[in-house]
Amino acid sequence: MTVAIKLYDLCGRDERLRFSPFCWRVRMALAHKGLEFTTQPWRFLEKDAIAFANHDKVPVLVDGEQVVTDSFDIMRYLDDAYPQAPxxxxxxxxxxxxxxxxxxERSVTPALFRIVALDLLAAIHPDDRDYFRETREARFGCTLEALHQPEQGRGLLKQALAPVYAQLKDADxxxxxxxxxxDYLLFGSMMWAYSVSQEPLVEDEDEVDQWFKRMLAVHDGIAGKATTVRDIA
Amino acid sequence: MTVAIKLYDLCGRDERLRFSPFCWRVRMALAHKGLEFTTQPWRFLEKDAIAFANHDKVPVLVDGEQVVTDSFDIMRYLDDAYPQAPxxxxxxxxxxxxxxxxxxERSVTPALFRIVALDLLAAIHPDDRDYFRETREARFGCTLEALHQPEQGRGLLKQALAPVYAQLKDADxxxxxxxxxxDYLLFGSMMWAYSVSQEPLVEDEDEVDQWFKRMLAVHDGIAGKATTVRDIA
Incomplete structure (x- = not known):
């Protein structure tokens, strides 16, 4: 009997809309390992639903008897438990x-946040928006409206991604x-922004754009087939 | 018989002053492998002396019959030729x-350049300074005097090093x-700035400063014993 792996996964105003950068890391990591899994949609305030994990944020991974939290620790756990394809x-x-x-987390994600801040707010379930605004405004020290500067964000992103552009000149x-x-660590953040917003992030068909499209296609297009704001009325 | 390894190594106004970030990568890499080597001091305009390598910049590594250029390629070569301690x-x-x-190269070194630009110019051999000024001003699109903004450079450096600070919280x-x-890739650039300038780069005893001091001490203190502007009248 196969023990099913279950991933508690952040959802937005539509339950199909899954955009957490940390959950995307884990989804891609599970696909990379060829592991089957189900997801349990979860919203910011449903702290009780994951209290069993002694943690108040997703992703939470349940693999039989094992409960693992934090996306990086989950990926590390997957390497230990399933050594194929490190x-x-x-x-x-x-x-x-x-x-x-x-x-x-320190150089790329803050730039992306400036591009999509208000689109992200709109993608979140209405009941979660006050919580989201409060926690993020405290973290950034300004309102989401002040943070939302797509043009400036794209400039910062381009600068932050300079080593990635150089890297992708010599490898896919x-x-x-x-x-x-x-790849999954960066993709999680790019997919987060792409899932909630139609703002361009990088230039069409540049190295990072081409890489992102390749990432949407890998592992049977698990990310490319996912629901984004483009699919929701 | 041991074939001696020889490294063509940039020197400054004092022949003992060696500050090229790319040469420092290679010196540390050779020490890491436990390989003995001699250095051949070289100045920017001595293109003839390294013409045999079909290259016009140092480092140039001569290992018996092998001639290798470009610091990253040299490090890769050392991993192939001397697989111990990858x-x-x-x-x-x-x-x-x-x-x-x-x-x-894209995020850290440009910030360091702003901290030490004029000190770097002063460390270079007087005969090389016109060449250095011309090539660097063309690259940056401004005079060295305009580029030299230590306070601003330290701010940019702190921002660029944010992921290194996070990394060093959990490892030496x-x-x-x-x-x-x-470590050697980053150290090369930090050692370059430290060799030519007494400007503080980061805060005394912060994680990066402590790491830098550890790097000065490793491999019998090969870097810590090197001549810097502090030793030259």
Whole structure:
């Protein structure tokens, strides 16, 4: 009997709309490993539903008896439990993936936030919007309206992604000929912005755009087939 | 008989002053592998001296019959020729080191340049200064005097290094418990600025400062013992 893997996954105003960058990392990682899984849609205020994990945010992964939280720890867990097709690897390889995670979170994601802030708010379930606004405005120290500066965000994004542009001149994926951990870490954030907004993020058909389209197609198009704001009235 | 490895290494107004970020990568990589080597001091205009390598910049590495140029290619060569203690590793590990190289060159080094531009000019041999000014001003599109903005540079550096600060909260070195390729890639640039200038780069005793001091000490203090502007009248 196969033990089903279950992923608690953030959803928006439409239950099919799944946009958490951290959940996307895990979905892609599960697909990378060829593991079947189901998702449990979850909203920001449903803290009780994941209290069993001693954690108040998704992703939460339930794999039989194992409960794992935090997207990076989940990916690490998947490498330990399912060693085929490593996401991170060991030693320096793992440490460089950890560096890449910090790079995405500290340098890339804040630029993306400026491009999609108000679209993100609109994608969130109406009951969750006060919570979202309060926590994010406290984190950034300004209103979402002040944060929402798509043009400026695109400039910051281009600057932050300069090493990715250089990397993709010589390889189809950040991790080489096929995607692995670093690709999923960056993709999670790009997919988050793409899922909630129709704002252009990078220039059409530039290296990052082409990479993003390749990422939408890999693993039977798990990301390309996902519901985005483009599909919702 | 051991074939001696020889490194053509940029020198400044004092022949002992060696500050090229790319040469420092290679010196540290050679020390990491436990390889003995000699250096051949070289100045910007001595193109004839390295014409045998079909290249006009240092580092140039001569290892017996092998002549290798470009610091990253030299490090890759060392991993192939001397597989002990890998610098980069293979597959995704190598690709992530390549990303890190782009990160250092695109995000970190330009910030450092703003902190030390005029000190760097002063460290260069008087005969080389016109060449240096001309090539760098063309690259940056402004005079060295306009570029030299230490306070602004430190702000940019802190921002660019945000993922390194996060990385070093959980490990002594970027590549983990001991230094490897990624550490040397960043160290080359930091050592370049430190060798030519007494301007503070980061805050005293912060994570990056502590890492830099550890890097000065590794491999019998090869970097810590090097001549810097502090030692030259």
């Amino acid at each position: 996401l991170f690897g060991e030693g320096a390889s793992y440490q460089r993936a950890r560096f890449f995670k910090h790079y995405v 994926f950040i991790d080489g000929d096929s995607p692995a951990g670093a | 610098l980069f590793g293979e597959g995704a590990s190598y690709q992530r080191a390549r990303f890190f190289k782009h990160y250092v 070195f970027i590549d983990g418990d001991s230094p490897a390729g990624a």
